[in-house]
Amino acid sequence: MSTQQLVKDCLRGKPEAQRQLYALFAESMLGLCYRYTKSINDAEDVLQDGFVKVYTSLHQYKSDGPLGAWVRRIMVNTALNFLKKNKKYRDEMYFSEQPLHPVADDNPVLDMDAKELASLIRQLPQGYQTIFNLHAVEGYSHVEIGEMLGISDGTSRSQYARARALLISWIENHSFEIKKGKYAGK
């Protein structure tokens, strides 16, 4: 079944089509939600809210772009709303105006699987985590991030540079630990 047909059937309220749409995107979108939150339960809550929005806003979807990108955008917005509304996250989402931190140009080797990398991203402070996800993974510009989070693009740049540096240090540490383990094993 083509995506367009799937959308049409969903708009007609066919339960089977709705289930198919869910099955098509649920796993990848839960991965996305997982990166923005601190627990799998919260990630599933975001996923629920996001899919309800997808179904109730499906009539707004225009076929000029891929459905996956549209669903992804809704999930990101839902995740950001969740972080803003949830007190646990809202208190940690503090974006201080800091001097611009130069972005390091080191590019460590990512010899870890996706889940390990996602776990490291989730260990970043909430503000760093959010901006890193938006810029490095979703590809939003700092101006767009500034508008989404209500901060200046300079703050977004600064926070991202710090987040990136911190994550790279963890990745290098992680690589070091793995190597150490390998050597110890030998």
Next chain:
Amino acid sequence: MRENEFEHRVQEKMDHFHLRPSGTVWAEVERRIRKEKRRRFIFWWFLLPVVLAGGIGITLWWMNSKADRSIAHTSISSEKKNNISIRSAENKDSIKNSKIPTNHTTDTAISTGITTAEPATVSPQPNDQEPDIKSPHVQNGIKDPGAGISRATTDKISATQQAVKISSTRQSKKKKENQPRDQGAPITDMQSALASGGGNSSKKDKQIPQTAALPPAELPATAPTLPSIVPVSVTGTEPPAATNQTSSSTTINIPVAPIAALPDDTVQRSVVHTILPGTDTANRTMAKLKLPPLNKKYWVLGVHIGRSSLLDGLGSRKENLFANAFQPVTGGSQLYRPSVVNPGISAGISFYKMHTVSKRIQLAFGFGYDYRSTRMKLGQRIDSIRNVTNSLSNNAFVSNYYRPSTQSVSSDYTNQYHFLYVSGLLDWTIIQGRKVKIGWRNEWQLRILAASTMLHYDYSLPGYYKDNTILRKANIFLQSGLTISAGKRLLINPFVEYSPATILKNGNSSSHYGGMGLRILFSLKK
């Protein structure tokens, strides 16, 4: 760019990062979609009659007000124009209460002037020309037309005055062609006829031939609608037998009011209700023209009786309605099955304050009391304190409960509901006959559940107990039905009703109040 290499790698890794959600996620998503869909359905279901009734009401109001404006505009504009004639004549003549000499006619323009504050008496000036008023409107339209009215003045009427009359007549002709007979046309006909008589020139007669030569057959419909010849006292030495009677000496007094200070509606009503009383023709025409009593308010007492039931959505009655405080039936004992909930009776009393908005539309606000009931079969009553968990996950203690009905022990139980409510309604008269009026009535009620004896079934007991904390206290009810008049004060109102909100606070229930009944409405107006 070296910086982007890291981001690309992260993106690639994350694109392949998938997690399998637990099964409850889809179940919850599906439930919320259904709920949203139902909420929208209810919203539109609720909105549809509102929009429909509103649209019909506005259309009818607009049509009525358009017709009213047409009448008022015609009468007022003609009166204003004719009033100019009076003023012109007054300025020139400046004579009050004078007598009309023989062979002279009154200026017919005075008959329609109502804008001067003081009674105007016009004495026509000598005129060499004999009036040639062929239209018998004057004869029929004025109770005692008087010879003077049938006569025209006057060389002293200015050219301006004549021009006004002619334009008035032309307007009259146009409106007469376009409007129905019982609205503006009769008024203008009369005025035109009078104006044509007043003009009294053969040239004018040629310009307004329709006015001057209306067939007598049209007279009954047209003549009495002459506006604002309000108390016209005509005294003559002998009653006029024909329009060309010229030998009477006539005095005409016309008390008039300033129309500029009156709203359209007032002017219109005063016109309709004061003109030309007495004649049958006039009465008939006035009856035709009788306007609805706008903004009239009165109280109505309503009593109703009917059948009340619980509906599953908009569908049929649901069995096992209160199973395990609304949990699925699975796991229930075959020995104890909860009773089917059967419909019961409903009855109530209500008061409405009716507002007549237009001829066909009535709005009302009211309040009342409603009793509803449903019936079911119960088993033995157990007087024992039990700790139960209701569907809102609240722990509660019940001091007694009922076992489900069995073959050996079975008794009837009535769930009772007592509601107090306020309501608003719109009544649209669809058929307005002389004897029977049929309308469509839509009522919206906000009901507060004041008390209830309703029992809930709990599989864990198993048994029934009373727990009103899970019942929704505030409910919206929609009622729709016909109103059929039975006499001057009684209305019969068969109706159906439905509550879009579920009867329970939690969203899992799909049970709604519904029913049908018959209401008798008694008007308390004098």
